Amino acid sequence: MQHSFTENIKEILNNNFGKAAEEIFQKSELLKYLNRKTISAHRGSKARSSFANLYAIYVLTDDYLTGNFDKKGNYSDYEGAVYTSLKNKMNALPFGEKLQNHALNHRMNKEFEAMYADAEHRPILRDSKTKRYWINENLLKVKIGRKTFNIARSIKEIVESYIAAKQKSFNAFLETCEQLKTIGQEEPQKVSDFILSLLQPNVDARTFEIVSYSVLKFYYADQSIFWGFNLDELAEENLKLYKTGRTNANDGGIDFVMKPLGRFFQVTETTDVKKYFLDIDKIERYPITFVVKSELSVAELRKKLQKGAESLFLIKAIVVKYMDAVEELINLPQIRTIFKDLMRQGKSNQVLEEIIQQSRIEFNIE
Numbered sequence: 001m002q003h004s005f006t007e008n009i010k011e012i013l014n015n016n017f018g019k020a021a022e023e024i025f026q027k028s029e030l031l032k033y034l035n036r037k038t039i040s041a042h043r044g045s046k047a048r049s050s051f052a053n054l055y056a057i058y059v060l061t062d063d064y065l066t067g068n069f070d071k072k073g074n075y076s077d078y079e080g081a082v083y084t085s086l087k088n089k090m091n092a093l094p095f096g097e098k099l100q101n102h103a104l105n106h107r108m109n110k111e112f113e114a115m116y117a118d119a120e121h122r123p124i125l126r127d128s129k130t131k132r133y134w135i136n137e138n139l140l141k142v143k144i145g146r147k148t149f150n151i152a153r154s155i156k157e158i159v160e161s162y163i164a165a166k167q168k169s170f171n172a173f174l175e176t177c178e179q180l181k182t183i184g185q186e187e188p189q190k191v192s193d194f195i196l197s198l199l200q201p202n203v204d205a206r207t208f209e210i211v212s213y214s215v216l217k218f219y220y221a222d223q224s225i226f227w228g229f230n231l232d233e234l235a236e237e238n239l240k241l242y243k244t245g246r247t248n249a250n251d252g253g254i255d256f257v258m259k260p261l262g263r264f265f266q267v268t269e270t271t272d273v274k275k276y277f278l279d280i281d282k283i284e285r286y287p288i289t290f291v292v293k294s295e296l297s298v299a300e301l302r303k304k305l306q307k308g309a310e311s312l313f314l315i316k317a318i319v320v321k322y323m324d325a326v327e328e329l330i331n332l333p334q335i336r337t338i339f340k341d342l343m344r345q346g347k348s349n350q351v352l353e354e355i356i357q358q359s360r361i362e363f364n365i366e
Contacts, residue, residue, distance in 0.1 A: 005038045005165065012157045023144050028151060029116045030057075030123060030139040031158075036115065038162045051095050053111060056103035057123060058159040059089040060135035061152050069137070070150045080132025094163050095170075104133060170359075177356045184349040191348040192339075195355070199336050201295055206362055208293050209267045212335055213256055214354035216265075216291070217241045218347050219338045220258065227260060241265075243358065254283065255291075263327065269293040271301065273308025280325045287327035291335070298329045 009031065013021035025031050034057070037050040060081065069075040086104060090096050109122045125134040140152045176194065184191045198211045220239040228234040240259045256265035266279050266288050280288060292301060305326060309319040342351060 001032075001036055001039075003035075003039045005162065006035055008161050008165070009035055009038070009158050012154050012161065013151075016151075016154050016157075017149055020144050020147075020149060024142045024149055024151065027144070028139070028142050029112075029119050030155065031151065033112055033115060033123075034155065034158050038158070051093075052090075052099050052103040053108040054159050054162065055090045055093055055096050055099060056086075056108045057135070058093070058156060059086045060124065060133060061140070061155045061159075062089070064135050064137070064140070065152050065156060070140070070152045075134070075137050078134065080127065080130070080134050083131040083133060086133055094167055174356065174359065177352060177359070181349060181352055181356070184352065188343070188346070188348050191352050192343045195339060195348065195351060196336060198355075199332055199339065201293060201332065203293070205269050205293070207359075208269065209255060210358040210362060211355055212267060212291050212330075213241070213243050214351045214358060215335055215339045215342065216256070216330075217354060218342055218351055225261070263287075263289055265289045265291055267291045267293075271296065271304060273305055273312070276305060276326070277309070277312065277322055280322060285321060285325045287325050289328040289330065290326065291330045292332075294331050295333065296331060298331055298334070301329045301331060302326070 010021060010025060013025055013031075017024055025035075034054070037054055063081040063086070064070065064075065067075075067078060069078065083101070083104070087101060090099050090104075104124065105126070109124050112123055113119065121136045121138045123136050123139055125136055126132065135152075140150055140155070142149045142151055180191045180194055195211065195215075198207060199215075203211070220241050222238070224236050224238045226234045226236050237260055239261065242257050242259065244254050244257055254264050255267045257263070258265070264283065264286060268275060268279075268290055269292075271292070271294060276290060279290075280286075294301065296304070306319075306323060309322050313319050313322065339351065342348065
């Protein structure tokens with residue numbers, strides 16, 4: 001696989017290994033994995049990033065290099081890196097503040113094995129009892145003829161180069177937002193076109209969550225209900241949508257919550273039915289509205305969930321309970337329609353300002 005960032009990878013290898021660089025790249029499954037995971041580097045902030053799995057490799061490789069095991073050669077005697085230390089290092093990296101433990105524990109290995117089914121080694125080794133971790137040194141050593149090359153330092157440099165590229169893209173994204181905010185009153189169509197470009201299937205998951213929240217927040221703000229504890233004291237209150245935390249947070253399947261109705265919203269980019277029912281189970285089948293990054297119609301999405309529920313649970317009564325917990329499905333076409341209505345009301349700039357604010361919070365940008 002060749003893409004724009006492949007040249008960065010090969011440049012790093014050329015600097016470190018000279019003439020052997022190309023053969024090292026071709027022989028290393030780990031380098032090929034990094035190449036596949038860095039495809040979004042030069043595609044702007046909208047492209048899907050792969051921080052969790054890359055950071056898991058990065059912190060373990062950094063731990064390996066910190067111990068000088070690439071030079072000392074006694075890594076097999078090492079007691080392993082402590083989980084909390086690795087997790088803290090991942091969270092301290094740019095865009096990594098809210099990353100969890102999934103990549104270290106199983107997700108990175110699972111994806112690697114899916115990509116390279118014939119691979120002899122898995123990248124991350126761990127002892128679940130002691131919570132100690134190792135990078136698989138076999139994948140750091142590439143044998144060319146009689147000579148063995150250690151690619152640990154190159155691995156670290158490649159991930160750092162990817163981080164720098166993503167930071168540059170995100171800063172450019174924020175600059176574009178700020179510029180559009182300035183000219184938005186005179187050329188509102190430019191703002192609208194930009195926001196609509198963020199509501200596409202290929203948009204990064206975190207960006208989609210931010211943009212969908214910003215659109216839905218102003219959509220519901222114009223709606224109100226009358227409520228109270230007795231008929232004589234009813235009060236009118238506008239609906240307010242709150243973002244409950246960062247994306248990928250371990251919040252039990254609640255991304256947004258609506259007051260005063262108490263509606264829960266979960267943002268997802270998958271059509272894997274098991275994920276929906278897992279989210280429903282987390283909050284004891286309390287009704288959830290799913291905001292889905294999909295072009296499939298709502299009818300198609302619901303039909304897919306129905307078939308999945310029937311396949312998983314078999315018993316009709318159980319299927320009904322799960323399907324009743326799917327309060328509403330909101331897909332990409334609906335969000336775009338909602339935004340176009342907001343655009344006609346002259347609220348494009350307000351949505352843009354919310355996107356900027358939430359982006360700064362999400363990515364820890366001051």
